[in-house]
Amino acid sequence: MTDKLDFTPAAGRPEWTPFYDLAIALVTREGRWRRALLRQVAPEAGDRILDVGCGTGTFVVMLKRAAAGASVVGLDPDADVLARARAKAAKAGVDVQFRKGFARDADFEEAALTKVVSSLVFHQVPMDEKRKGFAAMYRALRPGGALHVADYGLQRTPLMRAAFRQVQRLDGFDNTEPNARGVLPELMADAGFVAIEEARVIKTPTGSISLYRAVRPAK
Ligand SMILES: C[S@@+](CC[C@H](N)C(=O)[O-])C[C@H]1O[C@@H](n2cnc3c(N)ncnc32)[C@H](O)[C@@H]1O
Numbered sequence: 633m634t635d636k637l638d639f640t641p642a643a644g645r646p647e648w649t650p651f652y653d654l655a656i657a658l659v660t661r662e663g664r665w666r667r668a669l670l671r672q673v674a675p676e677a678g679d680r681i682l683d684v685g686c687g688t689g690t691f692v693v694m695l696k697r698a699a700a701g702a703s704v705v706g707l708d709p710d711a712d713v714l715a716r717a718r719a720k721a722a723k724a725g726v727d728v729q730f731r732k733g734f735a736r737d738a739d740f741e742e743a744a745l746t747k748v749v750s751s752l753v754f755h756q757v758p759m760d761e762k763r764k765g766f767a768a769m770y771r772a773l774r775p776g777g778a779l780h781v782a783d784y785g786l787q788r789t790p791l792m793r794a795a796f797r798q799v800q801r802l803d804g805f806d807n808t809e810p811n812a813r814g815v816l817p818e819l820m821a822d823a824g825f826v827a828i829e830e831a832r833v834i835k836t837p838t839g840s841i842s843l844y845r846a847v848r849p850a851k
Contacts, residue, residue, distance in 0.1 A: 639709045640756040640803050643802075649716070652713075656690075656752075659798075659837050660836045665836070666691060666751070669780060670694050672831060672843055673695065673778075675695050675696075675698050675699035675747070677701025678701060679699060680703045680744060681702055681704050681705070681745065681748070682706075682738060682745050682748050682749070683704070683706045684735050684748060684753060684769060685707070685751075685753030686708050686717055686730070687708060688716040689716065689717025689720040691749065692704050692705075692728045692730075693720055693724045695749070696721075696726040703729075704728045706730045707731050707732075707737065709734045735753065735757065735762075735765025736761060736767075737768065738772045739768040739771040740772075741772065742771050743775065745774060746773075746778070747773075747777060748769045749781070750765075750769075751783065752782065752783055752784070752841075755807065755808050755811040756803040766819050766823035769823070770824050775849060778845060779825060780845050781846075783842065784808070785814060785816055785830065785833070786811075786813065786814030786840075788840065793839075795836070795837060798838050812839070816844060820846045824848065824849070825846035825847060826846065828846040831845050
């Protein structure tokens with residue numbers, strides 16, 4: 633955390649944001665986990681999808697390209713990344729909306745969304761925000777709607793543990809350690825989600841990235 637911002641920015645420090653896209657491509661096997669996440673979300677016409685902590689907008693653009701008839705909104709507290717995301721979407725020629733806000737603000741419309749997604753966000757937020765974020769994402773979904781999260785999760789092997797230390801040095805131990813111990817499914821359950829599943833675990837040079845899915849129960 634910096635003392636000027638009340639969140640951890642995309643690349644750990646605000647002055648490194650311009651290098652975020654390049655860094656993610658180099659150190660996370662980005663193509664592999666983003667394509668896997670897209671297949672899991674399976675966006676389709678009529679979907680209303682929110683990307684929480686959308687960052688520079690790479691995944692919102694992928695969602696909209698995959699399903700032109702879906703409504704896609706990106707949410708992020710950082711005005712700098714939102715400007716970059718808007719420029720990326722404009723360059724790609726896709727019509728997506730952006731809002732400034734935290735995960736805890738995801739319920740700006742209640743029970744309105746078919747899908748909520750989030751990638752590489754929850755490892756870098758405090759425990760209280762992880763809880764509030766999942767609760768707000770739950771409220772934002774229609775009954776029967778699905779949550780899809782790709783993030784550093786349980787680090788199962790000494791090699792992945794050691795690799796994840798690089799992220800921990802950048803994003804801080806307190807926020808990242810609960811993820812490494814596998815807390816995310818528990819927090820999803822606490823928020824009310826059911827059918828929680830760690831669908832994939834992808835090893836990367838900075839630790840393993842887990843793809844989770846969960847559902848807001850139908851009424
Ligand atoms: C590592 S980046 C991931 C960006 C994007 N989702 C991606 O896949 O490239 C983390 C993002 O989470 C945002 N963020 C930080 N704290 C947040 C919070 N409490 N709620 C929502 N987003 C947050 C940051 O501004 C940053 O854009």
